[in-house]
């Protein structure tokens with residue numbers, strides 16, 4: 255028996271998807287309780303670059319979703335006084351072929367995107383003085399990207415959502431059982447709700463393991479690094495190998511030639527799924543990465559040689575004075591293998607699974623919650 259006249263919702267997981275679904279359900283009139291296993295979120299959402307990165311999303315549904323999420327990030331960060339920076343982004347282009355890929359991208363994408371420019375060498379150097387002195391061939395500038403400090407933003411958002419939306423957060427509360435209209439926590443407490451949304455990220459072994467086992471998914475494990483504070487200001491960056499990693503760049507006229515070039519010139523980086531992303535936080539530390547290793551089981555031992563390959567590639571595209579590393583970690587996310595951009599499914603009556611934005615959950619999460627719940631509840 256519910257005491258409130260409002261319908262009740264339970265969300266499991268306080269990563270970006272859990273927060274986004276809780277916010278949207280609350281805005282749609284639900285009284286919402288969020289259950290998070292740990293004392294604070296420790297999953298993918300606090301291990302990432304904090305890049306809200308529309309430039310990586312293909313035009314259409316996903317670019318629209320990314321732009322919607324971007325606006326929500328700006329609004330909540332301003333309202334909750336959470337640090338964020340509307341940096342835009344630079345994709346460094348290090349040879350003629352990459353510049354040609356950039357030109358093709360601009361030709362195809364300019365009508366669909368705001369603030370997109372192809373910069374020549376001099377313009378790139380003016381925006382980013384540390385572009386490599388020999389390898390700088392130009393850059394793609396995009397004005398739509400934002401950086402948040404995810405380990406802070408994700409952990410401050412619950413306070414804001416509680417204060418402004420009345421959402422209740424139950425930390426240190428692993429959920430060990432779910433069924434239609436109820437959940438049970440590890441402390442054997444039972445809670446009831448009209449709708450339950452499971453946002454447990456890459457954790458596939460506890461709740462509904464059978465559903466995960468038979469799904470077209472894999473888990474991607476990434477190596478990440480963070481520098482000590484540096485004196486330089488660095489824009490949010492990626493580089494040529496990112497052409498191989500984002501859907502927005504698919505099927506450019508030179509893509510096949512570029513893939514061949516990359517596998518001949520950067521065979522180890524291509525093998526480990528390495529490209530370069532750089533974001534700078536308000537402490538002037540750089541978050542650097544990343545690599546991609548796929549499979550349902552991952553060893554917990556971070557490989558130094560893979561980190562070194564990331565740094566070797568970084569040194570080919572930029573020249574900043576020797577930086578000191580402060581942290582290294584791995585992160586995981588669940589990746590769809592059937593070409594779908596998300597996994598939102600009613601797995602038993604009233605119980606919905608929300609997962610699958612892969613390496614773009616910070617970019618797509620808020621919009622994914624609005625779009626999928628909109629289709630369900632409208």
Ligand SMILES: Cc1cc2nc3c(=O)[nH]c(=O)nc-3n(C[C@H](O)[C@H](O)[C@H](O)COP(=O)(O)OP(=O)(O)OC[C@H]3O[C@@H](n4cnc5c(N)ncnc54)[C@H](O)[C@@H]3O)c2cc1C
Nearest residue numbers: 267269271291297298299302305429455585614615616617
């Ligand atoms: C290294 C790395 C870098 C990335 N960089 C970016 C980026 O810069 N930009 C971008 O857009 N995307 C990025 N991504 C992707 C993005 O971080 C993920 O898509 C997103 O964080 C997934 O969010 P989530 O809420 O599904 O999962 P998570 O953040 O993992 O949250 C799941 C939560 O559920 C909790 N949980 C699990 N099981 C239970 C249970 N039984 N009971 C209670 N709680 C439970 C966990 O403790 C966890 O807090 C990156 C990912 C990684 C790993």
